[in-house]
Amino acid sequence: MLPPVTSEDDACHIAQAVACHRKENHHDENHHDAESPVRGDAADGLCDCAVAFAQQEATNTARSSGRYLPEYTEEGDLILPKNWRSWIYVGSPLTPDALNDGKAGFPEFHNVYIEPGSYEIYKKTGEFPEGTIFFKELQRTLGPQQFPDGSRAEPSGRGYFPGAFNGADVTVKDSKRYAPTGSNWGYYNFNHHEPKAATAKVRPKAECAYCHQASAKKDEVWTQFYRLLDD
Numbered sequence: 001m002l003p004p005v006t007s008e009d010d011a012c013h014i015a016q017a018v019a020c021h022r023k024e025n026h027h028d029e030n031h032h033d034a035e036s037p038v039r040g041d042a043a044d045g046l047c048d049c050a051v052a053f054a055q056q057e058a059t060n061t062a063r064s065s066g067r068y069l070p071e072y073t074e075e076g077d078l079i080l081p082k083n084w085r086s087w088i089y090v091g092s093p094l095t096p097d098a099l100n101d102g103k104a105g106f107p108e109f110h111n112v113y114i115e116p117g118s119y120e121i122y123k124k125t126g127e128f129p130e131g132t133i134f135f136k137e138l139q140r141t142l143g144p145q146q147f148p149d150g151s152r153a154e155p156s157g158r159g160y161f162p163g164a165f166n167g168a169d170v171t172v173k174d175s176k177r178y179a180p181t182g183s184n185w186g187y188y189n190f191n192h193h194e195p196k197a198a199t200a201k202v203r204p205k206a207e208c209a210y211c212h213q214a215s216a217k218k219d220e221v222w223t224q225f226y227r228l229l230d231d
């Protein structure tokens with residue numbers, strides 16, 4: 001059991017531990033090494049090198065060895081994270097437009113991913129480390145709707161089926177960077193339509209964080225809906 005990240009130095013040790021763990025479990029079923037932006041760098045030689053992580057604060061823009069950390073523009077906007085579809089998939093809450101007066105707040109499937117290096121640390125510590133990224137990709141239900149509730153009948157049964165991608169919402173944990181916003185997390189919208197925006201500005205607490213703070217189970221994350229992350 002590794003301790004929570006309390007300093008950059010601890011973070012460095014944890015990053016090394018995770019990298020070594022990955023190396024040992026190179027063929028683990030959860031590890032899509034070929035697709036990940038970090039795996040190529042992380043796969044070899046990390047256990048005996050001094051990881052540069054200690055030099056990087058979570059507020060920094062560069063990627064650490066073994067993790068994909070948030071990247072920001074010079075103006076401080078978040079750059080659309082890379083390769084999220086090869087991250088750890090934790091769940092798909094579904095709020096069909098047709099069940100929400102034609103306009104769900106977050107239409108419709110919410111495919112939620114967590115950055116894999118952060119997930120490894122969370123599994124060991126039970127805490128989301130600084131730099132954790134959640135990516136919620138929205139996806140429309142497949143049309144045309146056959147029933148008033150928006151559902152369709154397909155060979156597998158009547159229900160909702162995935163259609164077009166539809167933008168994304170992203171959260172990033174950084175207790176220093178986002179402290180002025182009243183949260184440990186930064187909240188970003190990359191459009192509720194395609195294409196996704198290339199960059200996004202942090203949203204005020206009154207738009208996003210207040211609701212997560214009120215009802216999400218753990219550290220502003222709705223772990224109650226993600227079996228992999230729930231206790």
Ligand code: HEC
Nearest residue numbers: 093110134136169170171187188189207208211220221222
């Ligand atoms: C009225 C409440 C509410 C507001 C406002 C809200 N969210 Fe959420 N958010 C949720 C709920 C509930 C979930 C989990 C279930 C779901 O997605 O339907 C969620 C999940 C998420 C997730 C997936 C990770 C997690 O924390 O579970 C992200 C990313 C996210 N929201 C970003 C945002 C952003 C960005 C905004 C503002 C633009 C925002 N949210 C505003 C209720 C809210």
